[in-house]
């Protein structure tokens with residue numbers, strides 16, 4: 134865990150990343166191909182050329198406050214204008230201080246006085262063939278009703294609301310209803326376990342939980358309400374007063390009188406009239422939990438005005454969103470991608486956002502392409518792990534489908550290997566669609582590095598250049614920029630509007646995690662992203678992956694410590710160390726080295742039991758791909774587990790680098806032999 138040992142471990146990890154024989158990074162570094170924006174694309178594009186991008190970039194760099202203030206005034210509705218654009222007291226930032234606005238007003242009400250009133254806001258495709266389209270007027274009506282229901286259930290401005298939902302329109306409605314009355318939401322991905330849900334509800338002190346009886350996932354029902362019941366059992370989350378339940382799958386569930394209410398019952402009598410609460414620009418919009426290096430996931434706090442502006446602008450320029458587009462982001466609303474680029478960014482722009490409950494599954498591996506064809510999807514945004522899974526499924530699923538409506542493709546979540554990029558370009562994009570590879574994080578709120586499709590020539594595997602207003606750099610631990618093509622740490626030099634404001638309830642952790650690894654230089658604070666990167670001779674950024682103990686499994690971010698804590702909470706486990714190994718589809722997979730309590734016997738059955746235990750504690754996304762029993766873990770003399778040795782072993786590589794700090798060298802031989 135690198136927080137304990139200052140920067141040293143980061144250096145080790147970075148050296149290791151550079152020398153690692155991971156095919157993705159190796160091939161990325163050799164990548165020289167350049168793809169120009171397709172001819173004709175720029176005609177209607179918001180940003181039409183590289184010159185225009187450069188001019189915007191320089192303008193924003195010279196006068197960031199003027200740049201963002203002009204856009205905020207042009208693009209958003211304010212009940213009251215701000216008195217100060219930026220208040221930067223490192224590392225704490227405020228944007229549009231004194232401004233009053235409401236993001237649900239910007240996403241809904243302001244479109245109702247235009248022709249967009251009857252435009253599709255959300256198109257929803259549910260897994261067993263259900264579908265629904267909500268126009269802006271219809272969505273507005275339902276959001277107002279739910280906002281009134283929330284109030285009726287005692288939720289007031291400032292109270293937190295937990296949302297634990299499948300991918301159904303009610304998830305977006307609940308988020309917007311929260312925003313409308315100024316109750317910050319905390320959405321918990323429906324794949325998280327009851328235990329993980331409880332932790333988040335407790336940390337956020339949520340007053341209300343919005344859930345569903347169940348959701349559909351790969352031809353099966355995910356029992357969400359049952360998990361909520363488990364999380365709340367024995368006063369597990371004492372702040373929760375009410376639970377609101379959407380009927381989705383209609384299986385039998387228990388409703389606790391006084392606490393649990395059906396969504397449709399309360400909606401039936403709710404008034405559709407609920408003016409949007411004027412919120413301060415810096416009022417909290419939501420908390421979203423994400424994994425870090427230390428044990429518990431941290432509550433990333435985003436506020437109203439800056440987040441609205443930045444998600445609005447990035448979607449508009451990087452995805453070149455047009456009024457005729459059907460835009461589809463395949464993420465789940467439980468992640469930041471769903472928040473920023475299924476709900477807030479698209480709706481603020483008055484776009485049509487498609488929500489899909491399903492996933493490719495053996496009974497219908499080509500289902501995504503049916504959706505593209507059915508709705509004539511124009512913009513498609515997904516993750517490299519999904520693209521690699523499509524490749525594996527084979528091209529025959531695609532040949533029978535017409536994908537000619539697509540005009541732009543996006544990718545996010547991890548570095549994309551050039552092979553997957555080229556396949557995406559050729560097979561999905563028919564060689565005519567630009568690919569925007571967007572690098573960003575839960576913490577950044579919106580895209581930081583991204584091509585603009587009519588402006589930026591792309592290189593497979595590179596997230597290319599910073600969005601206008603973002604001053605990105607690659608530096609060493611002293612904060613000095615490194616030479617071209619040298620590895621270093623990816624940092625951001627100037628605050629941007631949708632920067633996370635703090636860790637909920639723990640401002641010190643915010644400072645420690647993001648602002649202290651790299652010393653402030655000349656009074657300038659650098660935001661430390663936790664990623665290693667290089668910049669090439671054209672100024673293009675190549676993100677190489679995390680330099681901390683965060684791993685990325687199928688685009689999901691997991692802390693190794695979290696999984697270790699889950700493992701050691703099992704009575705058979707004495708100690709556990711979790712590392713990742715490269716995986717051809719998921720990018721990385723979880724490998725756990727486990728020592729057992731004295732009387733326990735290693736067996737395959739116990740391995741399965743431990744995997745299941747991790748699923749119970751965190752959720753299926755954290756299930757270890759491999760568990761290796763060992764007598765001892767390699768440790769330094771001061772007792773720190775030497776993870777980089779374990780990583781080499783897990784990846785089937787020879788142990789390279791210095792092992793002189795290892796306390797007991799025989800452990801290595803045992804690890805090599807045993808497992």
Ligand code: WT7
Nearest residue numbers: 545546547548570571572573574575676679690
């Ligand atoms: C981490 C953030 C932002 C939404 C999805 C994940 C990795 C993300 C890219 C990209 C290379 C990427 C980074 C980052 N990452 N996008 N285009 N190229 N790496 O959000 O869960 O907060 O994870 O995902 O390592 O730090 P998140």
